Amino acid sequence: MKRLFCKRPATGRHSQVVFITLIALLLLSTVSACTTTTVDEYRESPSQLTMSENETVVVLGRRHAGDYETEPKFIDCIGESLNKAPAVTVLPETTFVDALYPWFEPRTAPLGLRRLEKMLADPLIGQRIRQHGVHYMIWVDGSTTTTDKDGSVSCAIGPGGGGCFGFATWEKTASYEAIIWDLEQLDERGRVKVNAKGSSYLIAIGAPIPIIAQVQDKACAGIGKQLRAFFTE
Amino acid sequence: MTTVAPNLKTSSKLPVKLLLAICFVISLSGCATHVEVSGTFPKPLSRQYPFTTTLVFNEDFRSYRFENLVPREVSVAVGDTQVQLFQAVSGSMFKGTEVRDLMPKNVTTDLIFKPTVTDVQIAMPYETQLKVFEVWIKYKIELFDHNSELIAAWVMPAYGKTPTRFLKSESDALNQAAMVALRDAGANLITSFGNVPQVKAWLTTQSAKEAVLTP
Numbered sequence: 001m002k003r004l005f006c007k008r009p010a011t012g013r014h015s016q017v018v019f020i021t022l023i024a025l026l027l028l029s030t031v032s033a034c035t036t037t038t039v040d041e042y043r044e045s046p047s048q049l050t051m052s053e054n055e056t057v058v059v060l061g062r063r064h065a066g067d068y069e070t071e072p073k074f075i076d077c078i079g080e081s082l083n084k085a086p087a088v089t090v091l092p093e094t095t096f097v098d099a100l101y102p103w104f105e106p107r108t109a110p111l112g113l114r115r116l117e118k119m120l121a122d123p124l125i126g127q128r129i130r131q132h133g134v135h136y137m138i139w140v141d142g143s144t145t146t147t148d149k150d151g152s153v154s155c156a157i158g159p160g161g162g163g164c165f166g167f168a169t170w171e172k173t174a175s176y177e178a179i180i181w182d183l184e185q186l187d188e189r190g191r192v193k194v195n196a197k198g199s200s201y202l203i204a205i206g207a208p209i210p211i212i213a214q215v216q217d218k219a220c221a222g223i224g225k226q227l228r229a230f231f232t233e
Numbered sequence: 234m235t236t237v238a239p240n241l242k243t244s245s246k247l248p249v250k251l252l253l254a255i256c257f258v259i260s261l262s263g264c265a266t267h268v269e270v271s272g273t274f275p276k277p278l279s280r281q282y283p284f285t286t287t288l289v290f291n292e293d294f295r296s297y298r299f300e301n302l303v304p305r306e307v308s309v310a311v312g313d314t315q316v317q318l319f320q321a322v323s324g325s326m327f328k329g330t331e332v333r334d335l336m337p338k339n340v341t342t343d344l345i346f347k348p349t350v351t352d353v354q355i356a357m358p359y360e361t362q363l364k365v366f367e368v369w370i371k372y373k374i375e376l377f378d379h380n381s382e383l384i385a386a387w388v389m390p391a392y393g394k395t396p397t398r399f400l401k402s403e404s405d406a407l408n409q410a411a412m413v414a415l416r417d418a419g420a421n422l423i424t425s426f427g428n429v430p431q432v433k434a435w436l437t438t439q440s441a442k443e444a445v446l447t448p
Contacts, residue, residue, distance in 0.1 A: 067363050069396045098275035102420030106413075128278055143396070145364070 033213035035198030039222045041229075043190040049180070049230045055135040056091040057082060059178075062141035063106040070140055074176070074220060078140060081224025085231045091132055100128055117186050134183055138227065142176030144216045147197075153204045164204035171199045174219035178227060190230055194223040265306035266403045270314045272412040277325040279423045282436075284343035285329035289336055290316050291349075299353035307355060309411055311370065315418070319348055322419045326426065336381065344384075345377035351388070355407065358397050366406040367394045368414040374422070376432060385431035391418035 051057070059079045061070030072093065079090045097104045103125050110116040116137075120126040153166035174196040180189040198213025298310040323330045323346065331342055352371040358364055372389040393413030395406050427433060 063394075067365070069365055069394060071396055071398075073398075099278075101275040101277050102416065102423050103278060105416055105420040107417055107420050108424060124278055124280060143364075 033200050033211045035196050035213045035215050035218040037196040037218045037222045039226050040193040041226050051135050055133045056089045057136040058091045058096045058134050059138045068143040077220035078224050085228040088231050137181040138178050140178045144174040147171050147173045163206045164208045166204050168202040172215040173197045174215045192223050192226045194219045268309045268404050268407045270311045270411040274318050274321045279325040286327045286344040286346045287331045287342045289333050289347040297350045318415045340379045347375040349373045364397045365394045366410040368410040370414050384435045385429050387429050
């Protein structure tokens with residue numbers, strides 16, 4: 001009985017430790033790392049951008065650089081964010097690029113307003129763009145990259161079970177610039193630049209616990225909110 | 234008893250060998266990437282030339298597969314999809330298109346268009362340290378008139394890339410990069426066809442003939 005009595009509190013303490021550890025791990029897994037976001041805006045004129053009912057905005061990613069590519073997922077995210085603005089209809093990137101194939105491919109997409117003017121003057125291309133009611137074209141250029149990483153996590157598995165141990169950290173930087181072109185005025189209406197930086201962590205004591213910085217999501221939220229302001233303020 | 238023992242020995246060894254072989258095959262296939270490029274192309278927006286053409290896709294072109302063994306085994310089959318692309322592009326560029334496996338003896342169209350793949354290169358992120366998968370395709374395009382005489386032959390490069398994404402397989406990424414490269418091939422063909430010097434000269438001759446024939 002004595003031995004049994006002595007064992008009981010030990011088991012209880014052990015289960016308590018396990019319980020606290022599990023709660024701590026659960027809490028850690030819900031925590032996301034911090035991200036610092038800087039948004040710069042430049043407007044050609046203080047007036048709000050206006051659109052009629054049948055007109056649309058298209059958000060396109062720049063894909064002509066050799067070493068990076070503006071992520072299609074990021075472009076979709078900005079499109080969704082911009083769609084939340086009242087009286088703004090966003091035409092999906094793929095729908096526009098497919099409808100205009102091959103004139104908005106990385107090889108052929110206009111890099112400047114002069115080239116776009118020539119394209120709009122072409123009866124075939126100009127007519128197709130007008131059919132889709134595109135009034136504003138927003139070009140987004142940039143990417144999210146891992147700028148620094150440190151530490152290591154090793155995992156092992158054996159007949160008795162497995163687990164991971166270690167600590168790793170990495171820093172991601174998202175840098176994007178959006179340029180708004182007005183297809184009716186053939187003019188640039190503004191620019192939004194966003195820089196987001198955040199460090200993510202992976203702590204592994206048995207199970208790996210990731211604490212991820214949502215760098216790209218924050219960049220999208222920042223640039224999306226600022227672009228919406230062009231149409232609402 | 235003496236006969237059972239060796240049998241037992243053999244039977245206990247066999248699953249181990251079999252397991253090892255399976256593990257070996259799995260480990261090998263884990264490193265290999267095989268892609269059958271698939272996808273669809275939008276209808277190109279192109280000015281139509283007033284000519285009919287015969288597209289010649291020989292067996293090598295239809296079943297073209299790029300294979301690389303070092304540093305990892307990678308194979309990319311572009312044959313079927315590039316046939317689809319050239320048909321779509323030709324359908325938009327010319328007023329009529331026929332498709333043949335070999336150079337026709339009796340030509341019923343104004344032009345014969347014969348593409349050949351001369352080279353394919355791929356670059357994976359582990360080779361370039363860039364966060365993109367890249368595909369290059371080099372085509373040789375031969376254009377013949379209705380007498381099967383060569384009008385022009387030129388090299389047409391195409392390039393496609395796609396960014397790496399978390400939890401996206403190498404096969405999916407290569408498929409996407411190859412599709413971008415094929416779309417680029419279409420874009421290159423549509424935008425450069427009339428600017429190839431020999432083609433330009435031929436087109437000028439044809440319009441001059443047309444002007445003479447039309448009062």
